[in-house]
Amino acid sequence: MSYAYLFKYIIIGDTGVGKSCLLLQFTDKRFQPVHDLTIGVEFGARMITIDNKPIKLQIWDTAGQESFRSITRSYYRGAAGALLVYDITRRETFNHLASWLEDARQHANANMTIMLIGNKCDLAHRRAVTTEEGEQFAKDHGLIFMEASAKTAQNVEEAFIKTAATIYKKIQDGVFDVSNESYGIKVGYGGIPGPSGGRDGSSSQGGGCCN
Amino acid sequence: MVGWEAIAGMFGKNAGTEDLEAFYPVRPECKADIPKTRFRPRAGKTLSARRWHAAFSEDGHLDIAKVLRRIQRGGIHPSIKGLVWEFLLGCFDPNSSFEDRNQLRQQRRERYGMWKTECQNMVPVIGSGKFITTPIITDDGQPIEDGGWHVTSAVADKKVAQWMLSLHQIGLDVVRTDRALTFYENETNQAKLWDVLAIYSWVDDDIGYVQGMNDICSPMVILLENEADAFWCFERAMRKLRENFRCSTNSIGVQSQLSTLSQVIRTVDPKLHQHLEDLDGGEYLFAFRMLMVLFRREFSFIDALYLWEVMWAMEYNPNIFSSYELPSTASDSNSAQTFDQKLLKQYGKFERINVKNGHTDKNSALAVYLAASVLESKNKVILKEAKGLDDVVKIMGDITGNLDAKKACKEALKIQDKYLKKAKKS
Numbered sequence: 200m201s202y203a204y205l206f207k208y209i210i211i212g213d214t215g216v217g218k219s220c221l222l223l224q225f226t227d228k229r230f231q232p233v234h235d236l237t238i239g240v241e242f243g244a245r246m247i248t249i250d251n252k253p254i255k256l257q258i259w260d261t262a263g264q265e266s267f268r269s270i271t272r273s274y275y276r277g278a279a280g281a282l283l284v285y286d287i288t289r290r291e292t293f294n295h296l297a298s299w300l301e302d303a304r305q306h307a308n309a310n311m312t313i314m315l316i317g318n319k320c321d322l323a324h325r326r327a328v329t330t331e332e333g334e335q336f337a338k339d340h341g342l343i344f345m346e347a348s349a350k351t352a353q354n355v356e357e358a359f360i361k362t363a364a365t366i367y368k369k370i371q372d373g374v375f376d377v378s379n380e381s382y383g384i385k386v387g388y389g390g391i392p393g394p395s396g397g398r399d400g401s402s403s404q405g406g407g408c409c410n
Numbered sequence: 411m412v413g414w415e416a417i418a419g420m421f422g423k424n425a426g427t428e429d430l431e432a433f434y435p436v437r438p439e440c441k442a443d444i445p446k447t448r449f450r451p452r453a454g455k456t457l458s459a460r461r462w463h464a465a466f467s468e469d470g471h472l473d474i475a476k477v478l479r480r481i482q483r484g485g486i487h488p489s490i491k492g493l494v495w496e497f498l499l500g501c502f503d504p505n506s507s508f509e510d511r512n513q514l515r516q517q518r519r520e521r522y523g524m525w526k527t528e529c530q531n532m533v534p535v536i537g538s539g540k541f542i543t544t545p546i547i548t549d550d551g552q553p554i555e556d557g558g559w560h561v562t563s564a565v566a567d568k569k570v571a572q573w574m575l576s577l578h579q580i581g582l583d584v585v586r587t588d589r590a591l592t593f594y595e596n597e598t599n600q601a602k603l604w605d606v607l608a609i610y611s612w613v614d615d616d617i618g619y620v621q622g623m624n625d626i627c628s629p630m631v632i633l634l635e636n637e638a639d640a641f642w643c644f645e646r647a648m649r650k651l652r653e654n655f656r657c658s659t660n661s662i663g664v665q666s667q668l669s670t671l672s673q674v675i676r677t678v679d680p681k682l683h684q685h686l687e688d689l690d691g692g693e694y695l696f697a698f699r700m701l702m703v704l705f706r707r708e709f710s711f712i713d714a715l716y717l718w719e720v721m722w723a724m725e726y727n728p729n730i731f732s733s734y735e736l737p738s739t740a741s742d743s744n745s746a747q748t749f750d751q752k753l754l755k756q757y758g759k760f761e762r763i764n765v766k767n768g769h770t771d772k773n774s775a776l777a778v779y780l781a782a783s784v785l786e787s788k789n790k791v792i793l794k795e796a797k798g799l800d801d802v803v804k805i806m807g808d809i810t811g812n813l814d815a816k817k818a819c820k821e822a823l824k825i826q827d828k829y830l831k832k833a834k835k836s
Binding site for chain 2: 267
């Protein structure tokens with residue numbers, strides 16, 4: 200499939216918050232009540248359309264346990280977007296957000312778009328973190344925020360797409376030099392170089408042949 | 411339990427997975443989600459219960475060479491897997507009597523019982539047939555109240571706090587372990603896995619608990635009915651694997667094996683290595699899971715067990731038991747001995763080659779060559795189609811359920827041979 204842009208995402212957050220389930224719901228439109236736990240890093244991809252342009256999302260799904268942080272860190276490099284996920288029914292996963300964010304800020308490029316997701320919002324009766332707290336945290340740290348449910352698919356599309364739209368807007372605004380792949384953005388065939396891309400958009404790696 | 415007729419039937423003309431799965435039943439609703447099983451017990455190749463029992467002398471000495479030969483040809487029949495694994499992993503010395511081993515088993519059960527009591531005194535839910543998935547203390551050691559199951563006062567000791575913080579993590583992983591198997595529908599069985607992992611991480615606090623250990627431990631818990639026996643079998647498997655699980659802020663142990671893998675590919679297939687390097691994959695992180703959980707995800711449950719036993723048989727070293735029990739005396743056993751033919755037969759194929767070449771690098775486990783052989787089998791596709799690391803991951807993902815365990819091991823031995831020869835020359 201050809202695309203105008205490819206955006207690289209990374210999904211992070213504590214273990215068991217539903218990172219892999221969100222990804223599966225987004226790529227395969229299905230839900231696995233109990234998902235295999237992720238060892239190291241796994242991967243998914245999907246095409247979406249923004250502003251009538253085909254955009255490929257390449258998503259790296261990481262293991263949540265603290266022990267795997269050293270591996271997770273090597274995937275921040277070159278990510279355009281991050282989904283930072285917590286579980287609204289488990290308070291401790293919300294409490295750990297600051298430490299995740301610190302890691303992301305330290306290892307990702309400064310313009311990475313971060314979407315905060317409060318997952319499992321179908322389990323309202325077991326809620327341990329209010330929507331307002333999520334909103335406030337996002338506001339304090341300059342993140343986009345949504346509550347979602349990988350189970351019911353509520354807001355899952357929206358979360359991935361809104362992140363992409365934000366990245367797309369940044370391209371339009373000339374925030375990125377899209378010929379530099381370390382931003383996690385790749386120009387594909389038929390893609391238009393961003394306004395800031397003084398250099399030729401069809402740089403060697405872009406290749407534009409990915410079909 | 412499965413009756414003798416069912417076992418006998420499996421060696422008959424109509425042997426099929428249908429019967430085989432009676433040993434490890436799969437939940438009907440999960441059948442579509444798991445890879446197909448390719449393993450079939452084969453008469454004359456697979457180590458059968460009858461052959462196994464015939465390999466013991468009257469007082470219990472085991473003809474390990476004979477047993478290894480069989481396993482390397484066709485695996486182990488499910489009815490005896492647990493018992494044979496104990497030998498392959500070095501729980502017992504084949505050169506001992508039934509009596510010796512019973513005694514040792516008894517001692518080990520007692521030792522496990524002591525550790526368990528120690529853990530129970532700190533966290534009463536251990537050994538209760540239940541387990542936890544929510545934290546019992548906060549990150550700074552304060553107890554979290556919920557019904558008096560758990561901790562009552564603040565925990566100051568760092569080792570204890572660290573361990574307590576891992577317990578709900580283990581629980582969260584236990585509910586996600588081999589969930590397709592009927593065995594884990596039962597809470598008591600889940601709790602058995604939880605207990606073993608919890609106690610292991612208490613005893614081996616240097617490593618603690620790291621995700622993936624659950625995938626290694628689960629088969630032991632299923633194959634060995636006695637919890638203490640399952641623990642010791644797991645403990646022995648971890649002797650082979652534990653360095654992979656050693657985590658620091660900057661690295662994970664398995665990366666040493668990944669760098670050996672990189673070295674092997676660079677030597678036997680420089681073109682492929684160069685291509686991977688160009689894709690920014692020179693660290694071989696895409697093989698991380700394969701090495702960490704020994705290909706469990708690439709195979710069905712039964713096939714993974716088959717793969718493991720063939721691997722362990724190939725890696726078998728007759729000094730394994732003494733090297734674990736009496737580490738000081740076994741240290742020079744590999745280098746100083748002269749090898750007569752009879753002794754060489756007690757080595758697995760893979761280890762024999764290592765010993766003959768004087769190659770004792772701990773990071774070059776068979777699993778590394780196995781990962782290399784899997785990569786090699788996809789060499790053309792990767793060179794031609796992979797334009798990014800994501801393509802490599804996808805190509806490697808497509809092998810799930812399509813690998814033949816024995817063939818893969820055979821190829822791995824070929825690569826080992828090629829590598830050692832080339833490495834010698836340079």
